[in-house]
Amino acid sequence: MIGPFCEGSLFESLFNQRRCMLSPKSRDYVKSILLSPPMKRIPWLLIFLFAAASSFPITGSAAGKQLTFGYITPGPDTWYKRDVDGFVLAANMLSLKTVVLNSDYDAQKEVSNIESLITQGVDGMAIFSFNQQGAITAAKKCKEAGIPLVTVDNCGQALKSGNDIVAAVDFDWTAMGKNYAEYMAKNYPGKKVALITGLLEHLPVQMVTGAMKQRMQELGKNEIVAIRDGKYNPPVAVTQAQDLIQSGVKFDILWIMNEDMAAAVIRYLKSQGILDQYVVIAQNGSPVGIPLIENGALNYTISSSPGWEGMVALLALYQHVSGDSKTVNQQIMLPVIPVTKATTLDKTKVVPWEFDPVWLALTKQYFPSLGGYLPAKTP
Numbered sequence: 001m002i003g004p005f006c007e008g009s010l011f012e013s014l015f016n017q018r019r020c021m022l023s024p025k026s027r028d029y030v031k032s033i034l035l036s037p038p039m040k041r042i043p044w045l046l047i048f049l050f051a052a053a054s055s056f057p058i059t060g061s062a063a064g065k066q067l068t069f070g071y072i073t074p075g076p077d078t079w080y081k082r083d084v085d086g087f088v089l090a091a092n093m094l095s096l097k098t099v100v101l102n103s104d105y106d107a108q109k110e111v112s113n114i115e116s117l118i119t120q121g122v123d124g125m126a127i128f129s130f131n132q133q134g135a136i137t138a139a140k141k142c143k144e145a146g147i148p149l150v151t152v153d154n155c156g157q158a159l160k161s162g163n164d165i166v167a168a169v170d171f172d173w174t175a176m177g178k179n180y181a182e183y184m185a186k187n188y189p190g191k192k193v194a195l196i197t198g199l200l201e202h203l204p205v206q207m208v209t210g211a212m213k214q215r216m217q218e219l220g221k222n223e224i225v226a227i228r229d230g231k232y233n234p235p236v237a238v239t240q241a242q243d244l245i246q247s248g249v250k251f252d253i254l255w256i257m258n259e260d261m262a263a264a265v266i267r268y269l270k271s272q273g274i275l276d277q278y279v280v281i282a283q284n285g286s287p288v289g290i291p292l293i294e295n296g297a298l299n300y301t302i303s304s305s306p307g308w309e310g311m312v313a314l315l316a317l318y319q320h321v322s323g324d325s326k327t328v329n330q331q332i333m334l335p336v337i338p339v340t341k342a343t344t345l346d347k348t349k350v351v352p353w354e355f356d357p358v359w360l361a362l363t364k365q366y367f368p369s370l371g372g373y374l375p376a377k378t379p
Contacts, residue, residue, distance in 0.1 A: 070117035074130035086310025167330035177211025185221035234264035259289030305351035
């Protein structure tokens with residue numbers, strides 16, 4: 001006779017070996033069996049040993065078929081690459097197949113990629129579009145094809161398209177913009193600000209800069225005197241910084257949309273012997289930016305890990321495709337976490353861009369229904 005459900009029991013050992021393969025609902029079901037009287041539990045032990053795949057919904061499969069999820073990434077920027085990495089890593093943890101297509105900042109290629117994934121018959125799709133229309137087009141085409149869709153960094157625009165999607169996974173760009181304005185008002189009142197953005201047509205760029213400008217006007221402490229398009233390209237950002245300085249525009253704070261661009265601009269300012277004339281602020285909390293925060297070249301940034309975002313997007317898509325949730329049109333916001341010298345060693349404050357076990361802990365903390373799919377420890 002099998003003893004009670006306790007540490008070290010055979011049944012518990014088998015369950016723990018398979019727990020990462022089960023959906024949260026299945027785990028709860030198995031636990032209820034484990035807590036049942038011993039005689040009732042014996043038949044279920046045999047089922048668990050020899051027929052678990054048919055008895056419980058196993059991660060990575062639906063009706064015995066391995067699931068395949070597609071991901072459309074907008075271009076070659078490091079941010080986008082890390083988002084893909086997080087998506088694919090989470091898929092691997094759940095034994096899912098992935099197909100990743102790159103649009104290379106080409107709107108027509110993006111549409112072709114959407115159609116390609118539909119033709120390939122993927123079970124779910126995620127899209128990170130570089131333009132407002134891309135995700136809306138994907139929402140329409142996926143609805144027609146019956147393919148669940150998650151959008152990434154679309155700022156919820158696809159939610160307004162009239163075509164149901166599973167979720168829009170975003171950082172709160174409006175909250176970020178307000179945070180920057182409040183930081184500058186508190187620490188640098190009266191200083192003028194120049195912005196070097198990412199792609200100006202990219203909605204997150206419009207939202208963070210728009211919110212920053214509005215909050216600055218409300219606070220009345222700072223003023224934006226110039227906005228330049230850095231195109232998420234470090235050499236372009238350096239050219240824009242050179243032009244700003246040579247144009248005679250007077251500014252004290254240089255806000256730059258990502259830290260790859262900021263690092264390049266900082267190198268240029270340092271080479272000209274003028275870095276100490278400007279306060280440089282950026283966004284990302286990336287491996288490139290954190291050392292710059294620590295040495296003082298970069299004054300302030302906000303942590304936003306694209307890798308963690310990609311993981312959350314995969315989990316939201318899987319939760320729907322697996323049948324564990326039929327909720328649609330969810331707005332899933334990752335938290336805004338400011339970074340200063342005092343917090344650079346705290347991974348819960350500076351969320352790593354590349355995989356770290358803290359992703360598992362943070363997912364379970366902020367998104368417990370999604371965190372239930374993840375292993376207790378790194379596989």
